[in-house]
Amino acid sequence: MDVILFLVFAIIAVVCAINVVVQTHPISSAISLVGVMGSLAVLYLLLGAEFLAAAQVIVYAGAIMVLFVFVIMLLNAGEEAKKGRSFTAQLLGLPLLVSFLGLMAYFVQRLFPQSTLVHFGGFTGGGAAQIGHALFTTFLLPFEVTSVLILIAILGAIVLARKEMD
Amino acid sequence: MDSFIVISLIKTLVVFAVLMTTLAYLQWVERKVIAHIQVRPGPYRVGPHGLLQPLADIIKLLTKEDLLPPYVNKPLYLLAPFLAITMALLSISVIPFGPEIQVAGYKTYMQLTDLNIGVLFVLAVSSMGVYGIALAGWSSNNKYALLGGLRSSAQMISYELPMSLAIAAPLLISNTLSLRGLVEKQAGGIWNWNVLHGPFPQIFSFIIFLIAAFAETNRVPFDLPEAENELVAGFHTEYSSMKFASFFMAEYANMITVSCMATLLFLGGWVAPWPAEYGSSFVPAVIFAFAGVVALYHGFHPARRRDGYTLPVFGVLFLIAAGVFLLPLVQSWLIPLFWFCAKTGGILFGFMWIRGTLPRFRYDQLMGFTWKFLFPVAMLNLLVTGFLVALGS
Numbered sequence: 001m002d003v004i005l006f007l008v009f010a011i012i013a014v015v016c017a018i019n020v021v022v023q024t025h026p027i028s029s030a031i032s033l034v035g036v037m038g039s040l041a042v043l044y045l046l047l048g049a050e051f052l053a054a055a056q057v058i059v060y061a062g063a064i065m066v067l068f069v070f071v072i073m074l075l076n077a078g079e080e081a082k083k084g085r086s087f088t089a090q091l092l093g094l095p096l097l098v099s100f101l102g103l104m105a106y107f108v109q110r111l112f113p114q115s116t117l118v119h120f121g122g123f124t125g126g127g128a129a130q131i132g133h134a135l136f137t138t139f140l141l142p143f144e145v146t147s148v149l150i151l152i153a154i155l156g157a158i159v160l161a162r163k164e165m166d
Numbered sequence: 167m168d169s170f171i172v173i174s175l176i177k178t179l180v181v182f183a184v185l186m187t188t189l190a191y192l193q194w195v196e197r198k199v200i201a202h203i204q205v206r207p208g209p210y211r212v213g214p215h216g217l218l219q220p221l222a223d224i225i226k227l228l229t230k231e232d233l234l235p236p237y238v239n240k241p242l243y244l245l246a247p248f249l250a251i252t253m254a255l256l257s258i259s260v261i262p263f264g265p266e267i268q269v270a271g272y273k274t275y276m277q278l279t280d281l282n283i284g285v286l287f288v289l290a291v292s293s294m295g296v297y298g299i300a301l302a303g304w305s306s307n308n309k310y311a312l313l314g315g316l317r318s319s320a321q322m323i324s325y326e327l328p329m330s331l332a333i334a335a336p337l338l339i340s341n342t343l344s345l346r347g348l349v350e351k352q353a354g355g356i357w358n359w360n361v362l363h364g365p366f367p368q369i370f371s372f373i374i375f376l377i378a379a380f381a382e383t384n385r386v387p388f389d390l391p392e393a394e395n396e397l398v399a400g401f402h403t404e405y406s407s408m409k410f411a412s413f414f415m416a417e418y419a420n421m422i423t424v425s426c427m428a429t430l431l432f433l434g435g436w437v438a439p440w441p442a443e444y445g446s447s448f449v450p451a452v453i454f455a456f457a458g459v460v461a462l463y464h465g466f467h468p469a470r471r472r473d474g475y476t477l478p479v480f481g482v483l484f485l486i487a488a489g490v491f492l493l494p495l496v497q498s499w500l501i502p503l504f505w506f507c508a509k510t511g512g513i514l515f516g517f518m519w520i521r522g523t524l525p526r527f528r529y530d531q532l533m534g535f536t537w538k539f540l541f542p543v544a545m546l547n548l549l550v551t552g553f554l555v556a557l558g559s
Binding site: 058074 | 239242283287291297300315316322
């Protein structure tokens with residue numbers, strides 16, 4: 001059951017991810033990206049990280065992507081024209097993709113040689129209490145630094161927007 | 167295992183049937199309530215007191231011509247109503263209506279499923295509901311629909327923040343994310359409900375939650391996305407027949423969901439206002455008996471000609487209901503269900519009352535209100551609650 005669900009949602013995620021690139025209209029791409037986020041959330045849920053799954057849907061699919069869609073709708077971005085692929089892209093595209101995937105597989109094998117297969121539901125540290133505990137003890141510094149980083153990004157956006165107005 | 171599947175199927179069917187009927191009749195109740203606020207009788211022609219009006223509406227919506235305008239973005243235009251209604255109906259699956267009950271030897275909860283992240287699940291699903299409206303507005307390729315969709319998504323993103331902060335404060339007190347766990351923590355009586363209980367009574371977050379809920383469900387006074395004097399019908403201008411009905415049903419299903427959430431988070435779910443040993447289990451019977459007597463009295467002194475036949479029937483039905491509430495066999499599950507429905511129904515009535523009495527906000531007032539007032543107040547409330555909970559533990 002777990003494996004079937006994993007395969008279904010993994011395939012949906014990959015198909016949606018390819019669709020993000022293939023679609024010519026920004027709205028369709030954004031909706032495909034929502035599909036990727038949603039299926040990733042289901043994968044987290046299968047692994048036993050239920051808090052992360054809910055946060056994934058609330059934050060990424062429910063807030064960030066809604067803002068994306070909102071901005072695309074507001075700016076009324078039109079459909080992109082499809083151009084013919086360049087000669088180099090046609091020649092090198094597929095070999096580069098294959099070698100990139102091969103390299104990824106190689107490094108994963110090298111970095112985690114003795115990791116066993118993942119067991120669905122074997123992980124139990126995914127509840128809200130455990131995540132909160134980890135965030136405020138083990139990962140306190142990265143957590144706080146990230147929040148400051150996001151704050152700086154917001155300040156930067158405000159400064160840029162101010163300049164436009166003058 | 168097999169009995170689990172069978173029980174779950176039965177429960178799903180029951181909840182689905184009850185939810186669909188409630189959705190249809192909520193519309194009737196709303197029309198009646200607003201009509202009486204405006205001193206007119208409301209639906210009165212189809213069936214006694216217009217009770218068959220929802221059926222007539224459904225037949226009308228089903229048999230209307232399903233138009234597909236040629237200028238729409240077809241896949242997204244068809245996807246949008248489906249998305250809206252799916253997300254609206256999905257969240258009812260984690261709402262607990264009552265405690266554990268025993269039916270024919272099987273123990274089961276009056277809830278489809280209990281997630282240990284139930285609150286987050288409802289938040290996640292409701293945040294996905296924005297897409298239905300936003301995509302409907304955009305894919306219709308119509309300026310009014312687009313403006314409605316834009317307004318709606320901006321409004322829902324903005325009001326989600328104070329709403330989430332208002333939800334977080336009672337969670338700090340109850341210390342659980344499971345909706346059933348939340349209610350069990352509030353057991354005992356009205357002084358244990360989150361709205362009055364704890365180091366810091368959650369009356370402010372209750373009010374903030376309700377205000378944000380009005381905006382999240384696009385109801386008056388925050389129904390800018392479908393402001394008919396500016397935007398025709400807003401995001402669903404181009405929709406007809408069952409696709410229009412999907413948006414309509416989604417709005418009412420969302421209303422039910424937020425009312426259930428307010429009941430569970432702040433008003434103690436199915437818990438009676440005071441313990442059963444002080445006679446709270448007789449309240450439903452007394453209320454129904456009183457309603458029956460009033461209906462009988464007005465039936466024998468009819469204000470309109472037809473009331474002489476219909477009101478005595480209602481009176482007898484109410485008296486039978488009062489009798490049913492006294493049967494010990496069904497009391498164990500009927501009385502919690504009564505309290506849950508009474509609290510949720512009270513909030514739903516508030517929705518209708520406000521629709522009948524308040525005018526619409528202006529758009530800049532709507533945005534200024536949430537960012538400059540509601541959000542800081544919710545933040546302050548969360549800070550104070552967190553501080554007091556930390557001091558108390």
